Amino acid sequence: MRTPTVVPAAGLPERVTIYEVGPRDGLQNEKALVPTEVKAAFIERLLDAGLPIVEATSFVHPKWVPQLADAADLMTRLGAQGQDLPVLVPNDRGLDRALELGCRHIAIFGSATETFAQKNLNRSLDEQFAMFEPTVTRARAAGLDVRAYVSMCFGDPWEGGVPVEQVVSVGKRLFDLGASQLSLGDTIGVGTAGHVTALLDAFVAAGMGTDQLAMHFHDTYGQALTNTYAALQAGITTFDASAGGLGGCPYAKSATGNLATEDLVWMLTGLGIEHGVDLEKVVATSAWMAGQLGRPSPSAVVRALATA
Template sequence: MTALPAKVTIWEVGARDGLQNEKSVVDVQTKAEFVRRLLAAGLPIVEATSFVHPKWVPQLADAAELMTMLDNPDLPVLVPNERGLDRALELGLKHIAIFGSATETFANKNLNRSLDEQFAMFEPTVVRAREAGMDVRAYVSMCFGDPWEGAVPIDQVVSVGKRLFDLGASQLSLGDTIGVGTAGHVKQLITAFGEAGLGTDALAVHFHDTYGQALANAYAALEVGITTFDASAGGLGGCPYAESATGNLATEDLVWMLNGLGIEHGVDLDSLVATSVWMAEKLGRESPSRVVTALA
Protein backbone atom coordinates (compact mmCIF):
# COMPACT_ATOMS: atom_id res chain seq x y z
CA MET A 1 0.00 0.00 0.00
CA THR A 2 1.00 3.60 -0.59
CA ALA A 3 2.05 5.29 2.65
CA LEU A 4 -0.92 7.23 4.00
CA PRO A 5 -0.98 10.15 6.47
CA ALA A 6 -1.10 9.15 10.12
CA LYS A 7 -3.52 11.95 11.00
CA VAL A 8 -6.01 14.14 9.13
CA THR A 9 -8.16 17.16 9.89
CA ILE A 10 -11.86 17.11 9.03
CA TRP A 11 -13.27 20.54 8.13
CA GLU A 12 -16.97 20.16 8.89
CA VAL A 13 -19.20 22.13 6.49
CA GLY A 14 -22.61 20.72 7.36
CA ALA A 15 -23.84 23.79 9.21
CA ARG A 16 -23.04 26.10 6.29
CA ASP A 17 -22.69 24.21 3.00
CA GLY A 18 -24.96 21.46 4.24
CA LEU A 19 -27.91 23.62 5.23
CA GLN A 20 -27.64 26.45 2.68
CA ASN A 21 -29.54 24.50 0.02
CA GLU A 22 -32.39 23.28 2.22
CA LYS A 23 -35.75 24.50 0.93
CA SER A 24 -37.37 24.71 4.38
CA VAL A 25 -35.84 27.29 6.69
CA VAL A 26 -34.09 25.84 9.73
CA ASP A 27 -34.57 28.02 12.82
CA VAL A 28 -31.53 29.63 14.40
CA GLN A 29 -31.85 27.68 17.66
CA THR A 30 -31.64 24.40 15.76
CA LYS A 31 -28.62 25.63 13.81
CA ALA A 32 -26.85 26.63 17.01
CA GLU A 33 -27.59 23.25 18.59
CA PHE A 34 -26.32 21.53 15.43
CA VAL A 35 -23.00 23.37 15.62
CA ARG A 36 -22.64 22.62 19.33
CA ARG A 37 -23.33 18.92 18.77
CA LEU A 38 -20.80 18.75 15.95
CA LEU A 39 -18.14 20.31 18.17
CA ALA A 40 -19.05 17.94 21.02
CA ALA A 41 -18.54 15.00 18.64
CA GLY A 42 -14.90 16.01 18.36
CA LEU A 43 -14.87 17.78 15.02
CA PRO A 44 -11.95 20.23 15.24
CA ILE A 45 -13.32 22.76 12.74
CA VAL A 46 -16.99 23.55 12.15
CA GLU A 47 -17.77 26.17 9.51
CA ALA A 48 -20.85 27.78 11.00
CA THR A 49 -22.49 30.01 8.39
CA SER A 50 -22.01 32.58 5.63
CA PHE A 51 -22.44 36.36 5.64
CA VAL A 52 -24.01 36.33 2.20
CA HIS A 53 -26.92 38.62 1.28
CA PRO A 54 -30.23 37.03 2.37
CA LYS A 55 -31.60 37.58 -1.14
CA TRP A 56 -29.18 34.99 -2.51
CA VAL A 57 -29.19 32.44 0.32
CA PRO A 58 -32.27 33.03 2.54
CA GLN A 59 -31.38 30.02 4.71
CA LEU A 60 -28.37 31.90 6.11
CA ALA A 61 -30.09 35.25 6.75
CA ASP A 62 -29.64 34.68 10.49
CA ALA A 63 -25.82 34.47 10.30
CA ALA A 64 -25.09 37.31 12.72
CA GLU A 65 -27.72 36.10 15.21
CA LEU A 66 -26.30 32.58 15.04
CA MET A 67 -22.73 33.69 15.66
CA THR A 68 -23.86 35.85 18.57
CA MET A 69 -25.67 32.88 20.10
CA LEU A 70 -22.67 30.58 19.64
CA ASP A 71 -20.25 33.17 21.07
CA ASN A 72 -17.24 31.31 19.65
CA PRO A 73 -14.86 33.53 17.64
CA ASP A 74 -12.86 30.50 16.49
CA LEU A 75 -15.65 29.20 14.26
CA PRO A 76 -14.94 30.00 10.58
CA VAL A 77 -17.53 31.74 8.39
CA LEU A 78 -17.77 32.31 4.67
CA VAL A 79 -17.69 35.94 3.49
CA PRO A 80 -18.40 36.82 -0.15
CA ASN A 81 -16.99 40.34 -0.09
CA GLU A 82 -16.00 43.31 2.10
CA ARG A 83 -19.54 43.78 3.41
CA GLY A 84 -19.47 40.23 4.71
CA LEU A 85 -16.04 40.87 6.21
CA ASP A 86 -17.37 43.95 8.01
CA ARG A 87 -19.99 41.80 9.71
CA ALA A 88 -17.39 39.21 10.72
CA LEU A 89 -15.12 41.91 12.12
CA GLU A 90 -17.97 43.45 14.10
CA LEU A 91 -18.49 40.10 15.82
CA GLY A 92 -14.80 39.64 16.58
CA LEU A 93 -14.44 36.49 14.48
CA LYS A 94 -10.99 35.10 13.73
CA HIS A 95 -11.44 32.88 10.67
CA ILE A 96 -13.08 33.61 7.33
CA ALA A 97 -13.28 31.89 3.97
CA ILE A 98 -13.77 33.27 0.46
CA PHE A 99 -15.39 31.32 -2.36
CA GLY A 100 -13.91 31.65 -5.86
CA SER A 101 -14.61 29.92 -9.15
CA ALA A 102 -12.34 28.03 -11.52
CA THR A 103 -14.64 28.78 -14.47
CA GLU A 104 -15.95 31.87 -16.21
CA THR A 105 -19.62 30.84 -16.24
CA PHE A 106 -19.84 29.95 -12.56
CA ALA A 107 -18.00 33.13 -11.59
CA ASN A 108 -20.69 35.07 -13.43
CA LYS A 109 -23.58 33.09 -11.94
CA ASN A 110 -22.28 32.85 -8.38
CA LEU A 111 -20.31 36.09 -7.98
CA ASN A 112 -21.66 38.32 -10.77
CA ARG A 113 -18.04 38.77 -11.82
CA SER A 114 -15.86 37.48 -14.63
CA LEU A 115 -13.13 34.96 -13.90
CA ASP A 116 -10.54 37.75 -13.69
CA GLU A 117 -12.79 40.27 -11.93
CA GLN A 118 -13.29 37.93 -8.96
CA PHE A 119 -9.69 38.49 -7.85
CA ALA A 120 -10.17 42.25 -7.72
CA MET A 121 -13.26 41.68 -5.58
CA PHE A 122 -11.48 39.33 -3.18
CA GLU A 123 -8.20 41.21 -2.82
CA PRO A 124 -9.36 44.03 -0.48
CA THR A 125 -11.33 41.52 1.58
CA VAL A 126 -8.30 39.30 2.11
CA VAL A 127 -5.92 42.21 2.70
CA ARG A 128 -8.16 43.76 5.35
CA ALA A 129 -8.78 40.40 7.01
CA ARG A 130 -5.08 39.64 7.23
CA GLU A 131 -4.35 43.13 8.58
CA ALA A 132 -6.94 42.44 11.29
CA GLY A 133 -5.11 39.24 12.23
CA MET A 134 -7.69 36.92 10.69
CA ASP A 135 -6.97 33.58 9.07
CA VAL A 136 -8.30 33.27 5.51
CA ARG A 137 -9.25 30.12 3.64
CA ALA A 138 -9.96 30.15 -0.11
CA TYR A 139 -12.42 27.78 -1.76
CA VAL A 140 -12.18 27.07 -5.49
CA SER A 141 -15.38 25.69 -6.99
CA MET A 142 -15.81 23.70 -10.23
CA CYS A 143 -12.30 22.26 -10.07
CA PHE A 144 -13.23 19.02 -11.84
CA GLY A 145 -16.12 19.97 -14.08
CA ASP A 146 -18.68 22.69 -14.72
CA PRO A 147 -22.34 22.04 -15.69
CA TRP A 148 -22.20 24.76 -18.36
CA GLU A 149 -18.61 24.47 -19.60
CA GLY A 150 -17.97 20.76 -19.15
CA ALA A 151 -14.47 19.53 -18.31
CA VAL A 152 -12.23 22.16 -16.70
CA PRO A 153 -8.55 22.12 -17.77
CA ILE A 154 -6.20 21.31 -14.92
CA ASP A 155 -3.88 24.21 -15.74
CA GLN A 156 -6.84 26.60 -15.52
CA VAL A 157 -7.74 25.32 -12.04
CA VAL A 158 -4.12 25.61 -10.90
CA SER A 159 -3.87 29.16 -12.23
CA VAL A 160 -7.06 30.28 -10.45
CA GLY A 161 -6.14 28.46 -7.27
CA LYS A 162 -2.67 29.96 -7.09
CA ARG A 163 -4.01 33.47 -7.69
CA LEU A 164 -6.49 33.06 -4.82
CA PHE A 165 -3.85 31.57 -2.55
CA ASP A 166 -1.37 34.30 -3.41
CA LEU A 167 -3.85 36.96 -2.28
CA GLY A 168 -3.02 35.85 1.26
CA ALA A 169 -4.95 32.67 2.00
CA SER A 170 -3.46 30.08 4.35
CA GLN A 171 -5.26 27.16 2.72
CA LEU A 172 -6.88 26.36 -0.61
CA SER A 173 -9.88 23.99 -0.71
CA LEU A 174 -10.38 22.31 -4.09
CA GLY A 175 -14.06 21.72 -4.75
CA ASP A 176 -15.70 19.10 -6.94
CA THR A 177 -18.91 21.12 -6.91
CA ILE A 178 -20.96 18.84 -9.15
CA GLY A 179 -19.30 15.57 -8.14
CA VAL A 180 -17.85 14.53 -11.50
CA GLY A 181 -14.27 13.98 -10.30
CA THR A 182 -12.57 10.59 -10.34
CA ALA A 183 -9.63 9.22 -8.38
CA GLY A 184 -7.20 9.62 -11.26
CA HIS A 185 -8.29 13.19 -11.88
CA VAL A 186 -7.85 13.98 -8.18
CA LYS A 187 -4.28 12.75 -8.21
CA GLN A 188 -3.47 14.64 -11.41
CA LEU A 189 -4.83 17.92 -10.06
CA ILE A 190 -3.05 17.68 -6.71
CA THR A 191 0.19 16.71 -8.46
CA ALA A 192 -0.17 19.71 -10.78
CA PHE A 193 -0.55 22.04 -7.81
CA GLY A 194 2.59 20.55 -6.30
CA GLU A 195 4.50 21.17 -9.51
CA ALA A 196 3.26 24.78 -9.40
CA GLY A 197 4.64 25.23 -5.89
CA LEU A 198 1.57 24.52 -3.75
CA GLY A 199 2.18 21.37 -1.74
CA THR A 200 -0.34 19.22 0.07
CA ASP A 201 0.14 21.14 3.33
CA ALA A 202 -1.56 24.13 1.67
CA LEU A 203 -4.41 22.15 0.09
CA ALA A 204 -7.73 20.67 1.20
CA VAL A 205 -10.31 18.76 -0.84
CA HIS A 206 -14.08 19.17 -0.99
CA PHE A 207 -15.96 16.36 -2.73
CA HIS A 208 -19.61 15.91 -3.69
CA ASP A 209 -21.11 12.48 -4.23
CA THR A 210 -23.24 12.98 -7.36
CA TYR A 211 -21.67 9.98 -9.13
CA GLY A 212 -20.87 8.01 -5.98
CA GLN A 213 -17.17 8.84 -6.21
CA ALA A 214 -16.63 11.08 -3.17
CA LEU A 215 -15.15 8.43 -0.88
CA ALA A 216 -12.96 6.96 -3.61
CA ASN A 217 -11.73 10.46 -4.39
CA ALA A 218 -10.96 11.04 -0.71
CA TYR A 219 -8.87 7.87 -0.64
CA ALA A 220 -7.01 8.98 -3.76
CA ALA A 221 -6.29 12.32 -2.08
CA LEU A 222 -4.95 10.48 0.97
CA GLU A 223 -2.61 8.52 -1.28
CA VAL A 224 -1.00 11.74 -2.55
CA GLY A 225 -0.66 13.25 0.91
CA ILE A 226 -3.73 15.43 1.50
CA THR A 227 -4.49 15.79 5.22
CA THR A 228 -7.46 18.21 5.31
CA PHE A 229 -10.85 16.98 4.12
CA ASP A 230 -14.08 18.95 3.91
CA ALA A 231 -17.12 16.86 4.80
CA SER A 232 -20.73 17.37 5.84
CA ALA A 233 -22.46 15.56 8.69
CA GLY A 234 -25.05 13.21 7.30
CA GLY A 235 -24.05 14.06 3.72
CA LEU A 236 -26.11 17.26 3.77
CA GLY A 237 -25.63 19.86 1.09
CA GLY A 238 -25.49 20.86 -2.51
CA CYS A 239 -25.01 24.17 -4.25
CA PRO A 240 -27.79 26.75 -4.76
CA TYR A 241 -26.20 27.86 -8.05
CA ALA A 242 -25.52 24.41 -9.53
CA GLU A 243 -28.66 22.28 -9.64
CA SER A 244 -26.78 19.09 -10.51
CA ALA A 245 -24.77 19.25 -7.28
CA THR A 246 -25.92 16.68 -4.76
CA GLY A 247 -24.76 16.13 -1.22
CA ASN A 248 -21.28 16.56 0.12
CA LEU A 249 -19.07 13.70 1.18
CA ALA A 250 -20.71 12.49 4.39
CA THR A 251 -18.50 13.02 7.43
CA GLU A 252 -19.59 9.67 8.87
CA ASP A 253 -18.61 7.82 5.69
CA LEU A 254 -15.21 9.51 5.73
CA VAL A 255 -14.70 8.68 9.42
CA TRP A 256 -15.65 5.04 8.86
CA MET A 257 -13.01 4.76 6.12
CA LEU A 258 -10.38 6.54 8.21
CA ASN A 259 -11.08 4.21 11.13
CA GLY A 260 -10.51 1.24 8.88
CA LEU A 261 -7.20 2.68 7.73
CA GLY A 262 -6.05 3.45 11.28
CA ILE A 263 -5.80 7.18 10.52
CA GLU A 264 -6.31 9.51 13.48
CA HIS A 265 -9.06 12.16 13.20
CA GLY A 266 -10.43 12.78 16.70
CA VAL A 267 -14.12 12.32 15.91
CA ASP A 268 -16.53 10.18 17.96
CA LEU A 269 -18.50 8.34 15.28
CA ASP A 270 -21.43 7.32 17.49
CA SER A 271 -21.93 10.88 18.68
CA LEU A 272 -21.73 12.18 15.13
CA VAL A 273 -24.24 9.63 13.83
CA ALA A 274 -26.65 10.58 16.63
CA THR A 275 -26.28 14.23 15.63
CA SER A 276 -27.04 13.49 11.98
CA VAL A 277 -30.06 11.38 12.90
CA TRP A 278 -31.30 14.27 15.04
CA MET A 279 -30.82 16.77 12.21
CA ALA A 280 -32.48 14.47 9.68
CA GLU A 281 -35.52 14.35 11.94
CA LYS A 282 -35.54 18.14 12.09
CA LEU A 283 -35.42 18.27 8.29
CA GLY A 284 -38.13 15.62 7.95
CA ARG A 285 -36.15 13.16 5.86
CA GLU A 286 -33.55 10.42 6.13
CA SER A 287 -29.83 11.10 6.01
CA PRO A 288 -28.18 10.23 2.67
CA SER A 289 -25.08 8.98 4.51
CA ARG A 290 -24.61 5.21 4.10
CA VAL A 291 -22.90 4.94 7.48
CA VAL A 292 -25.65 6.88 9.26
CA THR A 293 -28.26 4.63 7.64
CA ALA A 294 -26.36 1.49 8.64
CA LEU A 295 -25.61 2.49 12.24
CA ALA A 296 -28.88 4.23 13.03
Protein backbone atom coordinates in the same frame (compact mmCIF):
# COMPACT_ATOMS: atom_id res chain seq x y z
CA MET B 1 -20.49 -4.05 13.71
CA ARG B 2 -20.38 -0.43 14.78
CA THR B 3 -16.71 0.09 13.91
CA PRO B 4 -14.69 -1.24 10.97
CA THR B 5 -11.81 -3.67 11.31
CA VAL B 6 -8.61 -1.61 11.29
CA VAL B 7 -6.24 -2.56 8.47
CA PRO B 8 -3.68 0.21 7.83
CA ALA B 9 -2.43 0.87 4.33
CA ALA B 10 1.15 1.86 3.60
CA GLY B 11 2.02 5.34 2.43
CA LEU B 12 -0.98 7.19 3.85
CA PRO B 13 -0.97 10.09 6.34
CA GLU B 14 -1.03 9.20 10.02
CA ARG B 15 -3.61 11.86 10.86
CA VAL B 16 -6.29 13.80 8.96
CA THR B 17 -8.19 16.98 9.82
CA ILE B 18 -11.89 16.92 9.02
CA TYR B 19 -13.19 20.38 8.15
CA GLU B 20 -16.92 20.17 8.92
CA VAL B 21 -19.07 22.25 6.55
CA GLY B 22 -22.53 20.91 7.42
CA PRO B 23 -23.93 24.00 9.16
CA ARG B 24 -22.98 26.27 6.26
CA ASP B 25 -22.60 24.30 3.03
CA GLY B 26 -24.87 21.52 4.23
CA LEU B 27 -27.84 23.71 5.14
CA GLN B 28 -27.53 26.57 2.65
CA ASN B 29 -29.61 24.84 -0.02
CA GLU B 30 -32.48 23.81 2.27
CA LYS B 31 -35.73 25.38 1.11
CA ALA B 32 -37.47 25.26 4.49
CA LEU B 33 -35.84 27.67 6.91
CA VAL B 34 -34.06 25.92 9.78
CA PRO B 35 -34.55 27.75 13.10
CA THR B 36 -31.49 29.52 14.46
CA GLU B 37 -31.64 27.55 17.69
CA VAL B 38 -31.54 24.29 15.72
CA LYS B 39 -28.48 25.49 13.79
CA ALA B 40 -26.77 26.44 17.05
CA ALA B 41 -27.54 23.05 18.59
CA PHE B 42 -26.26 21.35 15.41
CA ILE B 43 -22.93 23.19 15.68
CA GLU B 44 -22.58 22.53 19.40
CA ARG B 45 -23.24 18.82 18.91
CA LEU B 46 -20.66 18.62 16.13
CA LEU B 47 -18.06 20.30 18.29
CA ASP B 48 -18.91 17.93 21.14
CA ALA B 49 -18.32 15.02 18.75
CA GLY B 50 -14.69 16.09 18.41
CA LEU B 51 -14.78 17.80 15.03
CA PRO B 52 -11.86 20.24 15.22
CA ILE B 53 -13.23 22.77 12.70
CA VAL B 54 -16.91 23.56 12.11
CA GLU B 55 -17.77 26.19 9.52
CA ALA B 56 -20.73 27.99 11.03
CA THR B 57 -22.41 30.16 8.41
CA SER B 58 -21.96 32.73 5.66
CA PHE B 59 -22.38 36.49 5.70
CA VAL B 60 -23.91 36.51 2.24
CA HIS B 61 -26.81 38.79 1.35
CA PRO B 62 -30.11 37.17 2.45
CA LYS B 63 -31.52 37.69 -1.04
CA TRP B 64 -29.08 35.15 -2.44
CA VAL B 65 -29.10 32.56 0.36
CA PRO B 66 -32.19 33.08 2.55
CA GLN B 67 -31.30 30.08 4.72
CA LEU B 68 -28.29 31.96 6.12
CA ALA B 69 -30.02 35.29 6.73
CA ASP B 70 -29.71 34.67 10.47
CA ALA B 71 -25.88 34.56 10.40
CA ALA B 72 -25.39 37.40 12.89
CA ASP B 73 -28.04 36.02 15.25
CA LEU B 74 -26.47 32.58 15.07
CA MET B 75 -22.97 33.83 15.84
CA THR B 76 -24.30 35.93 18.72
CA ARG B 77 -26.12 32.90 20.11
CA LEU B 78 -22.92 30.82 19.93
CA GLY B 79 -21.07 33.42 22.00
CA ALA B 80 -17.32 33.21 22.54
CA GLN B 81 -16.97 29.75 21.00
CA GLY B 82 -18.48 31.11 17.78
CA GLN B 83 -15.59 33.51 17.32
CA ASP B 84 -13.26 30.59 16.65
CA LEU B 85 -15.52 29.05 13.99
CA PRO B 86 -14.88 29.86 10.32
CA VAL B 87 -17.48 31.89 8.40
CA LEU B 88 -17.76 32.47 4.68
CA VAL B 89 -17.59 36.10 3.54
CA PRO B 90 -18.36 37.05 -0.07
CA ASN B 91 -16.98 40.60 -0.03
CA ASP B 92 -16.01 43.60 2.10
CA ARG B 93 -19.52 44.00 3.51
CA GLY B 94 -19.49 40.40 4.66
CA LEU B 95 -16.10 40.97 6.26
CA ASP B 96 -17.45 44.03 8.09
CA ARG B 97 -20.13 41.85 9.69
CA ALA B 98 -17.61 39.15 10.61
CA LEU B 99 -15.28 41.69 12.22
CA GLU B 100 -18.12 43.28 14.19
CA LEU B 101 -18.86 39.87 15.73
CA GLY B 102 -15.22 39.12 16.55
CA CYS B 103 -14.77 36.28 14.07
CA ARG B 104 -11.18 35.08 13.75
CA HIS B 105 -11.43 32.80 10.70
CA ILE B 106 -13.01 33.63 7.36
CA ALA B 107 -13.25 31.95 3.97
CA ILE B 108 -13.69 33.30 0.45
CA PHE B 109 -15.33 31.31 -2.33
CA GLY B 110 -13.98 31.64 -5.88
CA SER B 111 -14.65 29.86 -9.15
CA ALA B 112 -12.39 28.00 -11.55
CA THR B 113 -14.75 28.74 -14.47
CA GLU B 114 -16.07 31.84 -16.17
CA THR B 115 -19.74 30.81 -16.18
CA PHE B 116 -19.92 29.90 -12.51
CA ALA B 117 -18.08 33.09 -11.56
CA GLN B 118 -20.78 35.04 -13.37
CA LYS B 119 -23.64 33.07 -11.83
CA ASN B 120 -22.29 32.81 -8.29
CA LEU B 121 -20.34 36.07 -7.93
CA ASN B 122 -21.71 38.29 -10.70
CA ARG B 123 -18.10 38.78 -11.75
CA SER B 124 -15.92 37.50 -14.57
CA LEU B 125 -13.21 34.93 -13.86
CA ASP B 126 -10.61 37.70 -13.68
CA GLU B 127 -12.81 40.23 -11.89
CA GLN B 128 -13.28 37.91 -8.93
CA PHE B 129 -9.67 38.47 -7.84
CA ALA B 130 -10.14 42.24 -7.77
CA MET B 131 -13.24 41.69 -5.60
CA PHE B 132 -11.49 39.38 -3.13
CA GLU B 133 -8.13 41.19 -2.86
CA PRO B 134 -9.20 44.06 -0.57
CA THR B 135 -11.26 41.69 1.58
CA VAL B 136 -8.33 39.35 2.14
CA THR B 137 -5.91 42.23 2.69
CA ARG B 138 -8.16 43.78 5.34
CA ALA B 139 -8.78 40.44 7.01
CA ARG B 140 -5.09 39.63 7.22
CA ALA B 141 -4.29 43.11 8.54
CA ALA B 142 -6.87 42.51 11.29
CA GLY B 143 -5.15 39.26 12.22
CA LEU B 144 -7.75 36.91 10.75
CA ASP B 145 -6.96 33.57 9.15
CA VAL B 146 -8.24 33.26 5.58
CA ARG B 147 -9.20 30.10 3.73
CA ALA B 148 -9.88 30.13 -0.02
CA TYR B 149 -12.30 27.81 -1.77
CA VAL B 150 -12.17 27.29 -5.51
CA SER B 151 -15.24 25.62 -6.99
CA MET B 152 -15.83 23.64 -10.22
CA CYS B 153 -12.34 22.15 -10.14
CA PHE B 154 -13.34 18.91 -11.87
CA GLY B 155 -16.22 19.93 -14.10
CA ASP B 156 -18.80 22.65 -14.66
CA PRO B 157 -22.48 22.03 -15.55
CA TRP B 158 -22.39 24.76 -18.20
CA GLU B 159 -18.85 24.45 -19.55
CA GLY B 160 -18.17 20.74 -19.13
CA GLY B 161 -14.64 19.64 -18.37
CA VAL B 162 -12.29 22.18 -16.80
CA PRO B 163 -8.62 22.08 -17.85
CA VAL B 164 -6.25 21.19 -15.01
CA GLU B 165 -3.98 24.11 -15.84
CA GLN B 166 -6.93 26.52 -15.54
CA VAL B 167 -7.79 25.20 -12.07
CA VAL B 168 -4.18 25.52 -10.95
CA SER B 169 -3.92 29.08 -12.29
CA VAL B 170 -7.11 30.21 -10.55
CA GLY B 171 -6.34 28.32 -7.35
CA LYS B 172 -2.85 29.77 -7.00
CA ARG B 173 -4.09 33.29 -7.65
CA LEU B 174 -6.70 32.93 -4.90
CA PHE B 175 -4.22 31.39 -2.49
CA ASP B 176 -1.59 34.03 -3.21
CA LEU B 177 -3.99 36.80 -2.18
CA GLY B 178 -3.10 35.79 1.37
CA ALA B 179 -4.86 32.55 2.21
CA SER B 180 -3.43 29.92 4.53
CA GLN B 181 -5.24 27.05 2.82
CA LEU B 182 -6.87 26.35 -0.56
CA SER B 183 -9.82 23.96 -0.70
CA LEU B 184 -10.36 22.34 -4.12
CA GLY B 185 -14.02 21.69 -4.76
CA ASP B 186 -15.60 19.01 -6.92
CA THR B 187 -18.82 21.02 -6.81
CA ILE B 188 -20.90 18.71 -9.00
CA GLY B 189 -19.21 15.46 -7.99
CA VAL B 190 -17.93 14.41 -11.42
CA GLY B 191 -14.27 13.84 -10.47
CA THR B 192 -12.60 10.45 -10.53
CA ALA B 193 -9.49 9.15 -8.79
CA GLY B 194 -7.10 9.64 -11.70
CA HIS B 195 -8.33 13.19 -12.17
CA VAL B 196 -7.72 13.90 -8.47
CA THR B 197 -4.15 12.60 -8.74
CA ALA B 198 -3.46 14.63 -11.87
CA LEU B 199 -4.81 17.83 -10.36
CA LEU B 200 -2.83 17.47 -7.15
CA ASP B 201 0.33 16.62 -9.06
CA ALA B 202 -0.16 19.80 -11.09
CA PHE B 203 -0.56 21.95 -7.97
CA VAL B 204 2.59 20.47 -6.44
CA ALA B 205 4.47 21.05 -9.71
CA ALA B 206 3.30 24.68 -9.56
CA GLY B 207 4.95 25.08 -6.16
CA MET B 208 2.14 24.40 -3.69
CA GLY B 209 2.56 21.95 -0.84
CA THR B 210 0.01 19.29 0.00
CA ASP B 211 -0.18 20.85 3.48
CA GLN B 212 -1.60 24.00 1.85
CA LEU B 213 -4.36 22.10 0.05
CA ALA B 214 -7.67 20.60 1.15
CA MET B 215 -10.21 18.58 -0.81
CA HIS B 216 -13.94 19.20 -0.98
CA PHE B 217 -15.77 16.30 -2.64
CA HIS B 218 -19.42 15.85 -3.54
CA ASP B 219 -20.90 12.38 -3.94
CA THR B 220 -23.18 12.99 -6.93
CA TYR B 221 -21.76 10.00 -8.84
CA GLY B 222 -20.71 7.97 -5.80
CA GLN B 223 -17.02 8.82 -6.19
CA ALA B 224 -16.35 10.88 -3.05
CA LEU B 225 -14.65 8.17 -0.96
CA THR B 226 -12.67 6.82 -3.91
CA ASN B 227 -11.48 10.34 -4.65
CA THR B 228 -10.63 10.83 -0.98
CA TYR B 229 -8.44 7.74 -1.03
CA ALA B 230 -6.61 9.04 -4.11
CA ALA B 231 -6.03 12.35 -2.31
CA LEU B 232 -4.76 10.53 0.78
CA GLN B 233 -2.26 8.69 -1.43
CA ALA B 234 -1.11 12.08 -2.71
CA GLY B 235 -0.50 13.29 0.85
CA ILE B 236 -3.57 15.47 1.48
CA THR B 237 -4.41 15.71 5.19
CA THR B 238 -7.44 18.06 5.26
CA PHE B 239 -10.84 17.01 3.93
CA ASP B 240 -14.09 18.93 3.92
CA ALA B 241 -17.14 16.90 4.88
CA SER B 242 -20.74 17.47 5.88
CA ALA B 243 -22.50 15.64 8.69
CA GLY B 244 -25.10 13.32 7.25
CA GLY B 245 -24.04 14.12 3.69
CA LEU B 246 -26.10 17.32 3.67
CA GLY B 247 -25.47 19.93 1.05
CA GLY B 248 -25.55 21.19 -2.46
CA CYS B 249 -25.05 24.46 -4.26
CA PRO B 250 -27.79 27.06 -4.78
CA TYR B 251 -26.33 27.99 -8.17
CA ALA B 252 -25.60 24.51 -9.57
CA LYS B 253 -28.65 22.26 -9.55
CA SER B 254 -26.57 19.17 -10.37
CA ALA B 255 -24.55 19.58 -7.16
CA THR B 256 -25.94 17.08 -4.69
CA GLY B 257 -24.72 16.25 -1.21
CA ASN B 258 -21.23 16.63 0.16
CA LEU B 259 -19.04 13.76 1.26
CA ALA B 260 -20.69 12.58 4.48
CA THR B 261 -18.61 13.10 7.60
CA GLU B 262 -19.64 9.68 8.94
CA ASP B 263 -18.64 7.88 5.74
CA LEU B 264 -15.26 9.61 5.81
CA VAL B 265 -14.75 8.77 9.50
CA TRP B 266 -15.60 5.09 8.88
CA MET B 267 -13.02 4.86 6.09
CA LEU B 268 -10.31 6.71 8.00
CA THR B 269 -10.89 4.54 11.07
CA GLY B 270 -10.59 1.39 8.99
CA LEU B 271 -7.31 2.64 7.56
CA GLY B 272 -5.94 3.37 11.03
CA ILE B 273 -5.74 7.11 10.34
CA GLU B 274 -6.27 9.33 13.39
CA HIS B 275 -9.05 11.94 13.15
CA GLY B 276 -10.27 12.56 16.71
CA VAL B 277 -13.97 12.30 15.88
CA ASP B 278 -16.53 10.28 17.88
CA LEU B 279 -18.44 8.42 15.18
CA GLU B 280 -21.40 7.54 17.41
CA LYS B 281 -21.92 11.17 18.38
CA VAL B 282 -21.79 12.38 14.78
CA VAL B 283 -24.23 9.66 13.68
CA ALA B 284 -26.62 10.62 16.48
CA THR B 285 -26.32 14.28 15.50
CA SER B 286 -27.02 13.58 11.84
CA ALA B 287 -29.98 11.35 12.67
CA TRP B 288 -31.31 14.17 14.87
CA MET B 289 -30.83 16.74 12.09
CA ALA B 290 -32.52 14.43 9.58
CA GLY B 291 -35.50 14.45 11.91
CA GLN B 292 -35.44 18.24 12.01
CA LEU B 293 -35.41 18.33 8.20
CA GLY B 294 -38.07 15.65 7.88
CA ARG B 295 -36.18 13.22 5.64
CA PRO B 296 -33.63 10.39 5.93
CA SER B 297 -29.91 11.13 5.97
CA PRO B 298 -28.09 10.56 2.64
CA SER B 299 -25.10 9.10 4.54
CA ALA B 300 -24.70 5.33 4.15
CA VAL B 301 -23.04 5.04 7.55
CA VAL B 302 -25.80 7.02 9.26
CA ARG B 303 -28.43 4.81 7.64
CA ALA B 304 -26.55 1.69 8.74
CA LEU B 305 -25.80 2.70 12.32
CA ALA B 306 -28.83 4.79 13.22
CA THR B 307 -31.13 1.85 12.51
CA ALA B 308 -28.84 -0.91 13.80
